[in-house]
Amino acid sequence: MLRYAVKRIALAVVILFTVMLAMYAMVFLVPGDPASLALGPRATPELKALLRERMGLDEPVLWQVWHFFRNAVTGDLGYDVWSKRPVLDQILEFFPNTLILGVAALGWALALGIALGAAAVVWRDTAADRLLGVLSVGLISIPAFVVAIYAILIFAVWLRWLPAIGAGTPGDPASQARALILPAFALGIGWVGYLARLVRASLLEVMGENHIRTARAFGLPERRVVLRYGLRVAIIPTIALLAVGLGSILSSAVFVETVFGRPGIGTLITGAVQKRNYPVVMGTVLFMTAFYLFVVTAADLLIARLDPRVRDVFRR
């Protein structure tokens, strides 16, 4: 298990460095000088030179790359070109909002998705199963921002149950929780359908395996066979997907954060891209990549714990 963990973590580090390099290349390959774009057509050459210096763009490329790597390892992601605040501070300020949103969205989607998927198998080939199928596909097809707008319209504007925008009053958990409900609902609803379909397919496949027949041959009730013998095996691929899911949910959080006017990584990164604030863009992307790799690696290690067969393959 330890060797497996070390291998996985080493792989994550390699990926992270590759991403950093690719990002650096991107800044140089994208047409247009960041300083000229940022300052507009009326900027003087002196001003441009000053800004380029401030962004560190006047140094040799390899030196810049080395600098960026070395600083990133020590946690220094550079400074905001405009406000001169450390990029990491801004990320750490906004990230918790996004993370809470993503976890809340995925959490309720996971709970409901597994339940619906298992229910579809318990009631397989009945009208209830078919209804769940239609419902799931429907949920997958609705874009998150459409759900977001309707959710605001219904629950905030008409019913006035929940706030329409913002992340709640800082320091007031009740207000923050209320502000979380609609965005988490909008962000997670597509995943409910997706997870329900995935769990159903995976579970049906497992239900055809011999050990399920054994459990039935000993007279275990069908519900217990499905939930204990089937679901435990079927859930393993779902966890792998969940890690990827958190990555994709954090990137689609951009839309939801925009609709709900909610401070977060999505809002931070869109603002920075618009202003060509490269240190913020790079720092944020790097941070999100690192976080994503962390989650995927953690999920792989969790699967190794849950599935004794995988654990043993890597013990050797």
Place this chain on the structure above:
Amino acid sequence: MSEPVLSVENLSLRYRVAGGAVAALRNVSLSVRQGEVLGIAGESGCGKSSLAAAMIDLAGANAEVTAGAIRLRGQDILRLDQAARRRLRGREIAMVFQDPMTAFNPVLTVGAQLVDFQFNLDGVPGREKRARARDMLARVGLSDPDLVMGRYPHELSGGMRQRAAIAAALLMRPAVLIADEPTTALDVTMEAQIIHLLRELRAQYGCAIVIVTHHLGVIAELCDRVAVMYAGEVVEEAPVDELFHDPRHPYTRALIACDPARIGKATGRLPAIGGRLPDLSDPPPGCAFAARCGIATDRCRTVPPPRVAPGADRGVLCHEAAP
């Protein structure tokens, strides 16, 4: 002679498939008494596994019993409702499956599963179920039962797993033990050990055992009586010695002649029965074996064969095997 524990009477079963139905079992009758080992022999596709599955009510969602009865101590289990049938499984009728590699759940320990398998044992606390599981593992010859209890199935060898599967089947002292090809997935040494074990257990527990196999050696070693199946029918039934020394049905004769263990000297050609099984979605009007039979007449091809009794406790489904 004692009453049979389990008897199958004129059972017909078919599988619904795309565009029709396959008659997997046709008018099958047999019975097994307390302490008796009944072998069911036949080639792949003859219906022996379908019969075993039907006995424990696991023939699958597309299977349909069209006629007949399966009586456990006289009571037709096919007439019971779902819940009552489920209550019988493991406690009255237990099964050992063919492939010990996949018979256990891969993510639960063997011990956890053996405890779960005693579901139908009412009023027994979990700790006692654990103790029973442990004892039974020791009885089937696993030298370190505590270790096996905590292991995942893939951590055990094939032979150990099959022993654990047999232990599972015996946990609730069932009246009938059905073993579907219990040794087929094992190597020869393991096979000998499992046969030895089953013989011991039979002497110890006295439950009725039904062994489904295509391996005549296993039949000869273990069984008291044999039913030979062909194309969904029992074509011959006899005590084991009489079957091997005086087979009456042409199919039984051919099967025995094809057993590699009976070939005395080295040969470049293995004997085989020519032809193939008939299409069971449209069974032939006469004898199902007629197309492959050396002594078939026109009558065999058009008229279903009668069941004749060449001796006590014997039966043959053949026109030409008159006593």
